[in-house]
Every structure is written in C-alpha cells, then in structure tokens.
Amino acid sequence: MNDHPSLTLATFAAQLDFDSIPHEVVERTVNLYVDWLGSALAGKGARPVETIARFARAAAGATNEGLCEVLIDRGRTTPYFAAMINGAASHFAEQDDVHNGSVFHPATVVFPAALALAQAKRASGRDFIAAAVAGYEVGIRIGEFLGRSHYKVFHTTGTVGTLAAAATAGRLLGLSPSQMLDAFGSAGTQASGLWEFLRDAADSKQLHTAMAAANGLMAAQLAADGFKGATHILEGAQGMAAGMSSDADPARLVDRLGSRWATAETSFKYHAACRHTHPAADALLAVVQAHRLAPRDIAKVVAHVHQGAIDVLGPVIAPCTVHQAKFNMGTVLGLVAHHGYAGVTEFEQGFDANEIVVFREKVTMTLDAEVDAAYPARWIGKVTVTTTDGRVFDGRVDEPKGDPGNTLSRGEIATKLHRLAAFSGAASGEEAAQLLRRAWRVAEETQIGPLFDATSRTTVAA
C-alpha cells in the first residue's frame, strides 16, 4: 500500500525518461500533438478565444515580444500567456482529444504548456515528448482518482488539467521530485472549473482550459523558484479529494506507472462535438448506412447512454449557439443523419437549420445499464431507431471512431488539420502542409523552435 501516492506520481513525472517510453507510445504522442495543432488552429476567430487573447495581450503590457508562439495569429509572448491563449484556442471546436476512462481532455491543457516552455527553453523534441507523456500519465490517473462523483459538478479538464499542465511544465523545467510535488501542490490548490456554464452556453469552457494550462505552468515555474506547495494536495484530509469528490481512490494515482501507458488510451475526436455524443452518433450512422435510411424515414431515435452523457448533455435542450449545439444529442444525431458526419462546417452551416431542429425533436436519451456499467472505461454506442413505417432497428458500436481500437490514421489526422485550418483561416493549405511536415518529425528535433516561418507573421490586432 503506497502511503504517499502523490509523491510517487510526482517522482514518475519528474524522472520520466524519453528512452523508457515504448516506441509505439512515442508515435501515438506525436499523433496526439499533430491532432492538437489542428484544434489550436481551429480556435482562430472564435469570439471567446479572441477575447481571452485580447485580455492576455493587454495584461502582458508588451507588444508581440517573447519566444512563445500564439498559434491563432503567430504573435509572440511569454510562456504564461502563450499557454493561456493556446489552451483557450484548442478547446473551442470540440475536436481535441479525450481520454475515456478519466473523462479528461489532455491535449488542450498539456500541449499549450509543453509548446510554450519548449520554445522558451529551446528544448529537444525528446524532452518535449517526454514532458507531454508525463502530463498525460499524470492527468489521466488523477482524473480516474477523482472519479465520476467529481465529474458530476466539476469540469475535470479544468480541474485535473491544471495538474497535468504542471507535470508537463515541471518536466521541461527539470524539477526534482520534491519540486514537482510542490508544483502539484500549487496547481491542485488552484484547480477549478464548474459545469454550470453549459446550461447558459457561456464561454467558460475555453476559460477553464486557458487557466488550467496557465496555472499549471505557473505552478511549475513557482516550484522551480522554491515556492512550496501542500505535500498531499490530492489525497490529504483537506485536499482535492476531500473537497471535490466522494469516490476518490488513491490507488489509481499510481496505477501501473511505467507499464501502463495511459497516453496511448487517448481517443481522437472524429465528429466535432462533445464526445458523449459520438458513440450514439456512430451507432446511428451504422443503422442509417446498413438500411439506407433517409432522415425523413426516421420517426424516433432513442440513444442508450451512460450517466455522464445525461449529466453533461441533459441540460442542453434547445441550443442557441454552435458551441452549445455540440452538447446536444439531438443536433449531433440530426447532422449525422443528414450529412453522415457532424464536423465543424456541418455545425457552422446548419446546427439550427429547420430540418435539424425537426430531427432533434425525434431524439431522446435514456440511461442504459450495460452502457453505464462499461463507462467510463468503454464508451459503447447503442441506439434504437424507429422508422415512420414501424420498423425498429438496433444499432451498436463497441468502439466509436477515434477510440484506440478504431483510431485515426496519420492521413486522417492530417486531413483533419487541413480542414480545421481552412475552416478558421488560421493557415493556408501550404502553411498547413509545412506545419505538418515539421510536426511529424518533432521527436527528432534537437531544439523546438517556431512552428511558423517568421515572414508569415500576421498583424496582431490591437
């Protein structure tokens, strides 16, 4: 029985060596990084993202100075603000990765911190990858530790993400194990993020990831400078588990460290929506394709879901914005039934089209015992479709597209990045291609430098 699991976890993160990471995990991490780049580009022009970026530039008080790139506009700033803006940007389009078992989005908090510090310190690609893996391994285990009770009220990506970003930043700063524990202590005491925002279609989701990345990076920088944090912030009597969970299991913090590579369990998002909709979306797609059903043939769809889907999607009944619609099961299934895919363009052009609103009315969610029992380790998709002429079809998908056993290929990841860059206008086709060429090789880089050429810097809006 480990009597100080958070120290064990901190030590693992501080001492994680690139050469101890299995090759296939390194490859998967590179894929997750490239996938994240696409999501970060997708945030350009999004109102909440641009608002956070304006705040950050004003708070920095300096114009366009620093070593760290802001990906939406090629601006430069300090690591703190680069992490903040890139963290906001990559969590807007609902295309960033997610780990099923911890119900946590790692990339959107880990890579902003990783890229910012790697650029600031001219770190090697090996250190960049090791730092990212440290963030994933730490964040996923803390998410599993805090459990389902935490996720009912708290946005795990915001709370746990602060510690994941701290682990990543700490690894790049070369923190000792006890300094890494200090970083955890400072990060954990800033962990925050409540789900209440979603019923109002408020902008908090991007604020959560912006601040998780920034606060985590700050926690690590403070620790490097001798700032002390609680030694048991996760498991202590007045720590995160005590305050923010009712089913916390400390053993999960150290679950098979060094042999179970949780990073490789991370799912890519295929559809551009909350992943709680993806299992049902793929199950519906299977039924529609197998039986050649047009949307007008469908009278009713019941999505048999796990409790997390009901908790997160349930409050969203009549979505008012593109972003909120990505949390509405009816809209997602409607887009899938009409277009075969619920991507950024499909949402932008038609989330509230009459046909989609009509389809929405046909969709209900119901808690399914089998699906819920398998959750969150597995996200099984099950739907029951009733046609207008009375036929009933059951659809089922055991691994929605993007899950580790049904993962995206490098070609599909590249296609996705091109699609997102074009959608937001953050990069031309040629720029995206160049970005990809460089990014696929990140593990071999001797020094992480700018991702975009200096001559391509766009004017930073005042």
Add this chain to the structure above:
Amino acid sequence: MNDHPSLTLATFAAQLDFDSIPHEVVERTVNLYVDWLGSALAGKGARPVETIARFARAAAGATNEGLCEVLIDRGRTTPYFAAMINGAASHFAEQDDVHNGSVFHPATVVFPAALALAQAKRASGRDFIAAAVAGYEVGIRIGEFLGRSHYKVFHTTGTVGTLAAAATAGRLLGLSPSQMLDAFGSAGTQASGLWEFLRDAADSKQLHTAMAAANGLMAAQLAADGFKGATHILEGAQGMAAGMSSDADPARLVDRLGSRWATAETSFKYHAACRHTHPAADALLAVVQAHRLAPRDIAKVVAHVHQGAIDVLGPVIAPCTVHQAKFNMGTVLGLVAHHGYAGVTEFEQGFDANEIVVFREKVTMTLDAEVDAAYPARWIGKVTVTTTDGRVFDGRVDEPKGDPGNTLSRGEIATKLHRLAAFSGAASGEEAAQLLRRAWRVAEETQIGPLFDATSRTTVAA
C-alpha cells in the same frame, strides 16, 4: 422568495452609488483601506511574496511599465499583475482584516483589485470607495452563503475572494448588471483554494489571495469585453454551492442589501496571527493582567474554542516557520503571556524561543458549546488558566480587540502601519507618514494616482 439571488447581488454591486453609502460606512472603509496598506507593505521581503512578484514580472515580459503600483517595491505593471502581487503581499503578515460571520478576509482581495483599476483608470475616490464596498458586501454574503461546511476544506478567502475582487473590479469598470453577472460567472468558475497547504507550512495562502485578486479582475475585464459566464454560478445545480458546500443558503446572498452594511462588521487584526487565536489571546491577556501572572506561574491553559479554530489550527502542532506559528494557538498564547502582544516583531524574534516552546506544551484547545453556538457571527474568547500553585482562573472576552464593538482607532491603525512599514523596510517613517496623509483623504480624491512619489521608486530587482 428571490428566484435569482446572484443576479440581485450582481445588480447591487453594479449599481452601488457612493451617495447611498452611509457616512460612517464610508469612514470605516477608509480605515479598512489604510489598514490594508499597512498589510501590503508588510509583505516586502517575504519569500513567497517575492517569488510571486518575480513570476509576475517575468510573465509580463516588460520592465516596469504600466500605471499600477506594486506596493512592496514601487514598481509599475498592468492591473492584472499589480493585483496579483499586492494580493500576495497583503496576506503574509497575518495583519489583514477579517469578517467574522463569513470567515473571510476581504481587504486582501478587494483592495488589490480596487487600487489597480483605480490607478489604471484614474478613478475618483468616490468610485474607489464604492467599488471597495461592493466587494465587501458581495464577498461577505457569498461567504455566509457557502457556510461552515465550505470552510472545512476550502480557504474561503481564496474561493469567495475571487468573486469579491470581481465585484470590485466590475464596479470600477462600470459593468452593467448583466455584465456583472457574467463576471461572477467567470470568477466563480475559477474559485479555488484548499486548506491542505497549512499542515505543511506551504506557501499557498499568498498564492490564493494573489490569484483571487487577479482572477477576479480578469473576470471583470473579460465581462466588459463581452465574455459570457454562467448565470447561476453560485446557486445552480452544478455551481459553487453544489460542488463546494453542503449547507448553502441562497437567502444569505441578498440579505438586507442596501440596509445591512456588512463592510462595517469587518474586524481589524490586532495580533499578527490567524484570527481564530485572537479571542483566546485577549481572554488570556485579561487573566494575566488582572491577576498579575508571569508565564512561569502558569501550569496550563485551556482555550475554549469554536469548531473553525479546531479545523484551521488543529493540524499545526509543531510549527516550523514564523508564518505557520501564526496558526498555532500555543505559540500565540505564549507570546501574549510573555510580551502582552503577539505582533510581527514578537513572532519574528521569538516564535520558536525555548520559553515559547515550553509554554506551547501547556496549551490545549477544546470545543466549547457556547462559543461554537455563537460562531461565526460572534467570536467569543474563553480560557481557563491553572497556575502552578493550583489556582484556577476563567477569562472571557466577548469582543476581541479589533471587532466592530472594540475597533481600532485611526491612531492605532496609523501606528500599525508605521510598525509594519518599519518591520519590512517597505517605507521610511517619512514615506509612511506621507502615505497616510494621502490615504486618509482617499474619498475626496478626484483621481486616484500613484501612492508614492515617482522619485522614491526603488530599483526593481531583476
């Protein structure tokens, strides 16, 4: 029955007019401001404060530019970082004010935000005072709303302080009621701060106030720029009460707004320690003075306390640092028995002196039904002193020095500021006198400008 209490509270803060504040409340607010200045100066040279200041200067990426003063070193920066550093500085010496009923330290989160934005916008003294009162009225009610269950695990000053700072900042930015509600939403979803740090003597307390002030100011600035927040972040099904309290009472959010001026219920700190020690300290002082007891005459002291004292002070058994000792009942009572006062100098010079360590061993805390029933509205002091020759004395104080009914005079506040400025070296006697002259007149200022003369700017350490 108010069906949207957080909107009512936000509206009150947004629309609070200087002329509607009773004159004696304005006077008290000026006193609280001057008292806060002393606490802010006291943080100069404190390791955790200077570490946060170094982080802030590096993150800003600019050298000494901006309109907002950092009080420990006269440096200038943007509002965000001025609030951050001043918020850390004013919560180090344990001399900043506290509101009993909400167990919340208002000044250390409200005035950093107020001063930063007032200087940035050249606000009038009337707006500065109104904004501060808005912060106190909002923060105190939210603290009372979240209640005792919240305080068991969460550091109310850090969590609730974020919203108090947002209210203050929002009032200075001229937010509309609905924008103020957005600010609450963004602030509340970042509210954080766990008590776990205290058992390790970690540095988190100053991080909590730094980030509460900075995050609250950020929330208001974002709201001014159109950033939307949850409309029910306090009372909603997945909001702060749901996640962080088990005895939240929404009626407290709107308790007698505009007729009950909670600002004037705030206590000044006389001793430089956690206020949970002050009632017993004053009760012991009364016994020692009445019966002319020397420390060696005392065999045993039992402090009859409320549960909050046990929750906060209980984990601190053998304090290792000056700051941690301020949370140890035995140390505080020892200093009071030996010196008649437990001030910054007494702690610095002798918190771990042999005689104090010996006295510590004679002190125990016990939960007292009468004291606990009156808590937190009233903080009654009760001790039982047993002498070496077997006499037993009960001491009692209904209002420890600093409570509203036993408040500090302007002369005592000024003396305290001089003492703190001299202790930390943040200002000479002449500079402190000039600061005081200006500060007593703050409500009459047409434009809030620098508090220190430009020629007095100290070199900002790199």
